[in-house]
Amino acid sequence: MPDAAAKPWGVHAREVLARSGRLRSGVRDRVIDLLAEQRCALSAQDIEHVLRQRGRPVGRATVYRTLELLVEQGLAGRVEVGEGIARYEPLDPGGDHHHHLVCRSCGRLVAFDDPGLERAIKRLGERLELQIDEHEVLLRGACERCRAPAAV
Amino acid sequence: MPDAAAKPWGVHAREVLARSGRLRSGVRDRVIDLLAEQRCALSAQDIEHVLRQRGRPVGRATVYRTLELLVEQGLAGRVEVGEGIARYEPLDPGGDHHHHLVCRSCGRLVAFDDPGLERAIKRLGERLELQIDEHEVLLRGACERCRAPAAV
DNA sequence: TTGGGTGCAAACTCTTTGCATGCCC
DNA sequence: GGGCATGCAAAGAGTTTGCACCCAA
Numbered sequence: 001m002p003d004a005a006a007k008p009w010g011v012h013a014r015e016v017l018a019r020s021g022r023l024r025s026g027v028r029d030r031v032i033d034l035l036a037e038q039r040c041a042l043s044a045q046d047i048e049h050v051l052r053q054r055g056r057p058v059g060r061a062t063v064y065r066t067l068e069l070l071v072e073q074g075l076a077g078r079v080e081v082g083e084g085i086a087r088y089e090p091l092d093p094g095g096d097h098h099h100h101l102v103c104r105s106c107g108r109l110v111a112f113d114d115p116g117l118e119r120a121i122k123r124l125g126e127r128l129e130l131q132i133d134e135h136e137v138l139l140r141g142a143c144e145r146c147r148a149p150a151a152v
Numbered sequence: 153m154p155d156a157a158a159k160p161w162g163v164h165a166r167e168v169l170a171r172s173g174r175l176r177s178g179v180r181d182r183v184i185d186l187l188a189e190q191r192c193a194l195s196a197q198d199i200e201h202v203l204r205q206r207g208r209p210v211g212r213a214t215v216y217r218t219l220e221l222l223v224e225q226g227l228a229g230r231v232e233v234g235e236g237i238a239r240y241e242p243l244d245p246g247g248d249h250h251h252h253l254v255c256r257s258c259g260r261l262v263a264f265d266d267p268g269l270e271r272a273i274k275r276l277g278e279r280l281e282l283q284i285d286e287h288e289v290l291l292r293g294a295c296e297r298c299r300a301p302a303a304v
Numbered sequence: 305t306t307g308g309g310t311g312c313a314a315a316c317t318c319t320t321t322g323c324a325t326g327c328c329c
Numbered sequence: 330g331g332g333c334a335t336g337c338a339a340a341g342a343g344t345t346t347g348c349a350c351c352c353a354a
Binding site (some may be wrong): 023024025026043044045060061064065068084085086 | 345
């Protein structure tokens with residue numbers, strides 16, 4: 001998730017791409033801006049749809065290629081929530097990260113972070129003979145909206 | 153993972169299916185037996201290949217239908233490690249569960265369990281306004297074999 | 305001008321579905 | 330005999346690739 005207090009993610013992303021020798025382009029700018037607006041992950045198709053709705057249609061292949069590039073450069077993360085679709089989200093350059101809950105009722109993806117969980121995973125890595133480079137926690141259940149529909 | 157000390161998973165699975173009014177069949181028996189042998193998850197294609205190698209070719213559709221049935225009945229679990237392929241593993245009737253590490257070098261899936269991790273997730277559910285029905289933890293890194301190749 | 309970027313369409317992979325045939329009870 | 334189970338092939342969904350055209354530097 002972008003850290004608004006420091007440098008906006010979009011700016012950071014463009015800098016990293018420029019530094020890696022990539023040309024700047026309209027499509028990449030639009031994809032980056034769209035991701036920068038998000039609080040959570042979007043699928044490639046979401047991105048294609050939104051950009052089309054905004055009157056800036058983009059080729060599907062280009063969306064995938066741009067996302068691949070962002071992931072390669074460590075700018076975006078790929079989240080797999082199952083069902084065979086990948087979602088992408090901006091990654092905090094500071095290294096902070098979070099996990100997701102997929103709501104069974106509304107399908108919404110809710111982000112959260114939890115130091116206790118991080119600690120448990122760190123200890124686990126020490127306990128086992130494993131080297132853990134990355135971890136992903138996915139919860140399935142009901143989000144706060146769907147859990148207490150009457151309260152809303 | 154099957155609990156060998158109690159009733160073998162394969163026996164349990166056949167009983168559950170029979171109780172739910174399903175016909176017994178050769179293909180289902182073979183898929184159940186193959187899963188029962190495994191220490192960890194297999195993909196639908198793995199299953200198809202192994203059964204073909206054993207001289208008992210099975211239609212792809214039937215494999216998927218059988219796996220779907222096992223998941224429906226709570227007998228098997230679907231593990232999504234990304235890359236768009238689903239893997240299936242026998243589920244301990246006792247409710248015990250574990251998580252996985254995908255090895256970056258050899259692609260092996262290693263199962264592990266960790267009470268600390270379970271506790272952290274339980275607390276997390278209490279802390280947030282979320283109802284957590286299920287959780288999945290996926291680690292990526294190096295398994296013990298690939299981490300210390302010289303030691304083996 | 306030139307090499308990277310883009311879009312279209314076709315290819316690919318994993319999975320699901322339709323339908324005729326086969327087998328269990 | 331009746332219905333579920335099976336297999337084949339075709340359909341689907343998401344993603345990747347090939348290739349000709351376009352644009353930024």
